[in-house]
Amino acid sequence: MEAFDYVAPRSLAEVYSHLGNGKRTLFLAGGTDVIVQLREGRRHCDQLIDLKHVPELMRHGFTSDGTLEIGAASPLAEIYEDAEVQRRLPGLVDAASLIGGIQIQSRASLGGNLCNASPAADSTPALMALGARLVIGSASGSREVAAEEFPAGPGQNSLRPGEILVQIKVPPQPAHSGAAYLRFIPRNEMDIAVASAGVRLVLSPDNSRIEDVRLALGAVGPTVILVNTNDLAGKAANAETFKLAGEMASAAARPIDDMRGGVAQRRRLVSVLTVRALNTALQRATEAR
Amino acid sequence: MTTVEKPVYSVIGTRPIRPDGVEKVTGKAQYGADVHLPGMIYGRILRSPHAHARIRSIDTSAAAKHPGVLAVVTHGDLPAADDRVEELGETAVNVRELSSNILASDKVLYRGHAVAAVAAASPHVAEEALAKIKVDYEVLPAVVDVRDAMREDAPLLNEARRTKSMGGQVSDRPSNIASHNQFKAGDVEAAFAEADVVVEREFTTKMVHQGYVEPQNATAAWNSDGTLTVYTSTQGAFAVRAQLSEILRHPLARIKVVPMEIGGGFGGKTVVYLDPVAAVLSKKTGRPVKLTMNRAEVFEGTGPTSGTYIKIKAAAKDGRLTAVKATLAYEAGAYPGSSVGAGAMTMLSPYDVENFEIDAYDVVVNKPKTAAYRAPGAPAAAFATESAVDELTKKLGIDPLDFRRNSASRMGTRMVNGIAFPRIGNEETLDAAINSPHYRSPIEGPNRGRGVASGYWFNAGMQSSVTAAVNSDGTINLIEGSTDIGGTRASLAMQLAETLSVPYETIRPTVADTDSVGHNDVTGGSRTTFASGLAVYEAGMDVRRQMCARAAKLWSVDPDDVVYEGGKLRCTKDSTRELTFSELAKQSARTGGPIVGKASLLARGAGGAFATHIVDVEVDPETGKTTILRYTAVQDVGTAIHPAYVEGQIQGGVVQGIGWALNEEYAYDESGRMLNSSFLDYRMPTTLDVPMIDTIVVEVPNPGHPYGVRGVGEVPIVPPLAAIANAIADATGHRFTDLPMSPRRVLEALEGLE
Numbered sequence A: 001m002e003a004f005d006y007v008a009p010r011s012l013a014e015v016y017s018h019l020g021n022g023k024r025t026l027f028l029a030g031g032t033d034v035i036v037q038l039r040e041g042r043r044h045c046d047q048l049i050d051l052k053h054v055p056e057l058m059r060h061g062f063t064s065d066g067t068l069e070i071g072a073a074s075p076l077a078e079i080y081e082d083a084e085v086q087r088r089l090p091g092l093v094d095a096a097s098l099i100g101g102i103q104i105q106s107r108a109s110l111g112g113n114l115c116n117a118s119p120a121a122d123s124t125p126a127l128m129a130l131g132a133r134l135v136i137g138s139a140s141g142s143r144e145v146a147a148e149e150f151p152a153g154p155g156q157n158s159l160r161p162g163e164i165l166v167q168i169k170v171p172p173q174p175a176h177s178g179a180a181y182l183r184f185i186p187r188n189e190m191d192i193a194v195a196s197a198g199v200r201l202v203l204s205p206d207n208s209r210i211e212d213v214r215l216a217l218g219a220v221g222p223t224v225i226l227v228n229t230n231d232l233a234g235k236a237a238n239a240e241t242f243k244l245a246g247e248m249a250s251a252a253a254r255p256i257d258d259m260r261g262g263v264a265q266r267r268r269l270v271s272v273l274t275v276r277a278l279n280t281a282l283q284r285a286t287e288a289r
Numbered sequence B: 001m002t003t004v005e006k007p008v009y010s011v012i013g014t015r016p017i018r019p020d021g022v023e024k025v026t027g028k029a030q031y032g033a034d035v036h037l038p039g040m041i042y043g044r045i046l047r048s049p050h051a052h053a054r055i056r057s058i059d060t061s062a063a064a065k066h067p068g069v070l071a072v073v074t075h076g077d078l079p080a081a082d083d084r085v086e087e088l089g090e091t092a093v094n095v096r097e098l099s100s101n102i103l104a105s106d107k108v109l110y111r112g113h114a115v116a117a118v119a120a121a122s123p124h125v126a127e128e129a130l131a132k133i134k135v136d137y138e139v140l141p142a143v144v145d146v147r148d149a150m151r152e153d154a155p156l157l158n159e160a161r162r163t164k165s166m167g168g169q170v171s172d173r174p175s176n177i178a179s180h181n182q183f184k185a186g187d188v189e190a191a192f193a194e195a196d197v198v199v200e201r202e203f204t205t206k207m208v209h210q211g212y213v214e215p216q217n218a219t220a221a222w223n224s225d226g227t228l229t230v231y232t233s234t235q236g237a238f239a240v241r242a243q244l245s246e247i248l249r250h251p252l253a254r255i256k257v258v259p260m261e262i263g264g265g266f267g268g269k270t271v272v273y274l275d276p277v278a279a280v281l282s283k284k285t286g287r288p289v290k291l292t293m294n295r296a297e298v299f300e301g302t303g304p305t306s307g308t309y310i311k312i313k314a315a316a317k318d319g320r321l322t323a324v325k326a327t328l329a330y331e332a333g334a335y336p337g338s339s340v341g342a343g344a345m346t347m348l349s350p351y352d353v354e355n356f357e358i359d360a361y362d363v364v365v366n367k368p369k370t371a372a373y374r375a376p377g378a379p380a381a382a383f384a385t386e387s388a389v390d391e392l393t394k395k396l397g398i399d400p401l402d403f404r405r406n407s408a409s410r411m412g413t414r415m416v417n418g419i420a421f422p423r424i425g426n427e428e429t430l431d432a433a434i435n436s437p438h439y440r441s442p443i444e445g446p447n448r449g450r451g452v453a454s455g456y457w458f459n460a461g462m463q464s465s466v467t468a469a470v471n472s473d474g475t476i477n478l479i480e481g482s483t484d485i486g487g488t489r490a491s492l493a494m495q496l497a498e499t500l501s502v503p504y505e506t507i508r509p510t511v512a513d514t515d516s517v518g519h520n521d522v523t524g525g526s527r528t529t530f531a532s533g534l535a536v537y538e539a540g541m542d543v544r545r546q547m548c549a550r551a552a553k554l555w556s557v558d559p560d561d562v563v564y565e566g567g568k569l570r571c572t573k574d575s576t577r578e579l580t581f582s583e584l585a586k587q588s589a590r591t592g593g594p595i596v597g598k599a600s601l602l603a604r605g606a607g608g609a610f611a612t613h614i615v616d617v618e619v620d621p622e623t624g625k626t627t628i629l630r631y632t633a634v635q636d637v638g639t640a641i642h643p644a645y646v647e648g649q650i651q652g653g654v655v656q657g658i659g660w661a662l663n664e665e666y667a668y669d670e671s672g673r674m675l676n677s678s679f680l681d682y683r684m685p686t687t688l689d690v691p692m693i694d695t696i697v698v699e700v701p702n703p704g705h706p707y708g709v710r711g712v713g714e715v716p717i718v719p720p721l722a723a724i725a726n727a728i729a730d731a732t733g734h735r736f737t738d739l740p741m742s743p744r745r746v747l748e749a750l751e752g753l754e
């Protein structure tokens, strides 16, 4: 590993004071991506800014309107172990609880998962499906973007110089809705998604029709892909419609062939995963919560 | 547990705690990475980015000037090596090739091939300095697949290489085929002509790695008096010493190898990689030098097992296997010496088959030089045989285990190398499988299937030395030199306790360094509990004899009138004369000094091991993913000295076999670059990927050992590849002949994708 400076600011203002000094900068949230990448020489930096001592970045909670606000560096385990999060957002728990194993989950953050911007990042499709918004901060103020606007390419996010990701906001979920996230891996843990699907299904009050589907696909394009599913609105929430959604997923996928998966395999998998995730989402939408 | 003619033992067959257990579970055990010596510095190795290239020149001057760097070495710093073969027990190495593998000489033959090394005050500085070494390569075309390498127009790894055949013939053209051997008997063509059914198939397996958790490491201290001490992770300290002596041209007695605890080896830690480099760096700097590999280096720079191509034609008549014709081609990696011979010699062992013709080719390719891996060569060969046998039984509509039982080898059956089996437990193993709760239960449900397969491994004997020093309080220090890789401190101490009828807890076993015990071959070939066990037994008998003599002296009787029984010494002529083991031990000082039992031997009579496995799988037709639902491994172990460790060995072998069958592979791009040199992408099974592996331990004692011990550690990896392929064929109707049967490959086959 190359030598770099390490700084551990105690506030956002202090974080910003270290930016714009001309140094190549990386951030240390859980470190589960960045330390590995630095050790392997895949990323390089002059300074590593530890975010774990900034209180705003390390807490999460629901606001009075039901929005879940998550500090960008909060460990995944703290989020998915929260009983309220489990009750209100099982689709987020699906994703947060399958990243790595327990050691990884005790360090790794949603912010790191988003900023590392792997097309196979597990939390990203789930957050997109839930309609999450991201709060981006800098010395000159803050801005908000939708989760689907954040990834810019493999390993690239859309943060500008001087900016950091501060918070992830998951809005209160509509009535009669359910969400789910599923990925396919060759083993049963410790693997990168070959393909994945995050869905949120909103039903009509009598559960008979689909009002809205949000569908995001992982590992089948340069970034996580949010699929246009407008054609599903108004249809019955049944196997035939879900099959159609699966076909839409296959059609939207832009997979590559690499040692982790093939093109045809990935197209097939996103369709299967979409159908299976929709079945879980349907069950969650119709279960009394 | 099935028991055949089993004597009554008091210690053997119990499950005591292992002597090294507490240290290991509390993290206090000392591994190679824990070694810290005063003044120690760190080395890093520069590796070839090319799969095949000529080294035009190496310029180390900038690296040598890098601040903090204390030495840079290349192949030129190693003494010139002889073209001579050194036996390492399970494997043999050509010293010149070994030396070129340690640090490349004129050519690099695989990506990851070591080219130069740097020693510096910190490993990070050493790594920075590596980037300053300028190597001028002339990149050559690479060949990474065994069949491509066999083509006449294939790029040659070594222009001087000729094919050697049995009987000393040498080809006139250069070739990547290092050797061709044949095993033949009967008349295969006649047997095919009159067979009821014939199956012909081609099979391939990919190069796979042992996947031990602990990477290779070595710390060397070259002292100013020319003595060299090396602390290392190895399956055989004496084998490391021998290789160091050959490579460095340094006398054996001036080299001390200290074996640290080992975090797995499975055959891969029998050859050296880092040790000689650490030694020359230490010699150059006068400081102790430590080298450790990272995981990518382990994958790219150490010895996995061969990728293989096997073509097989098998025939059955009257419900028995009657003929097999097979061609095996194994990737040796960069230098000759794959395990194809062992594959050829084991593939028919479970059967009494009269007609066979097996051709075995050892082929060099631009990949790391292969090393031993658990029953080297046998799993891929069994994959072919046992898949073909499965198809024969399906065509005949015969139960696959009944068919194997009808064709089974037994005492007197000749192996393909002409040697007749002594007492073996193949039939007992098959019977136990047929009668197992697993095999008697139905397999139900969609997408599910069951497969069975058998396997064989020779097991080895080789050299062992032990010393049993009796202390004045009746406790015993057992000094041995076999790396404890699978619970052998316990299994050896137990055999000594049994021989002397003393409590297991009174014995403290130690794995000593090469200065402290006589020569011991590597812990490999499943030999330690057998061969070092034999030495322990003889050392125990030596103690008994000495104690009888001491008692005779004390009692002033004839030594022939003293017997050793149940841990006591008795005079047969005078029933009042009796001493316990520890009572007599207390008297050792006044009866003639310390009592030390010794044995050094070349163990013969290793007993071969047979296994039959049963597996149920479910294949998700939409994703191609295979789930192992239930797995039962039946094995003849001779005598289970410590049944828990025997079961552990069987379970471990099966898990590695599952990985090999389903996901593990060295994935290469066209240029010979490995694409998955990390545990993330080299997919070994995790605990969540395997069910409880049930074991059925069959005990048919090995007549070649006083307690009937056979080796147990290797044969369990032999049947899983075929057993799982047979189960997947049963579940899906599709026969997979290429490993791994990854979800991708299964999905593509089932859905006809791509």
Ligand SMILES: Cc1cc2nc3c(=O)[nH]c(=O)nc-3n(C[C@H](O)[C@H](O)[C@H](O)COP(=O)(O)OP(=O)(O)OC[C@H]3O[C@@H](n4cnc5c(N)ncnc54)[C@H](O)[C@@H]3O)c2cc1C
Pocket: A025, A026, A027, A028, A029, A030, A031, A032, A033, A034, A035, A036, A051, A072, A073, A098, A099, A100, A101, A104, A107, A108, A109, A110, A111, A112, A113, A114, A115, A116, A120, A121, A122, A123, A159, A163, A164, A165, A166, A190, A191, A192
């Ligand atoms: C063994 C193992 C298993 C894994 N399994 C999975 C898995 O199953 N699924 C999966 O998706 N990932 C997996 N990962 C990858 C990794 O754990 C996740 O991507 C994790 O969420 C990263 O979070 P982190 O907090 O550790 O990020 P870090 O490594 O701390 O940071 C990652 C990147 O994001 C940047 N960054 C972090 N926080 C901010 C911020 N607030 N503002 C701006 N930039 C920031 C950093 O500069 C860095 O480039 C695994 C990793 C390991 C080592």
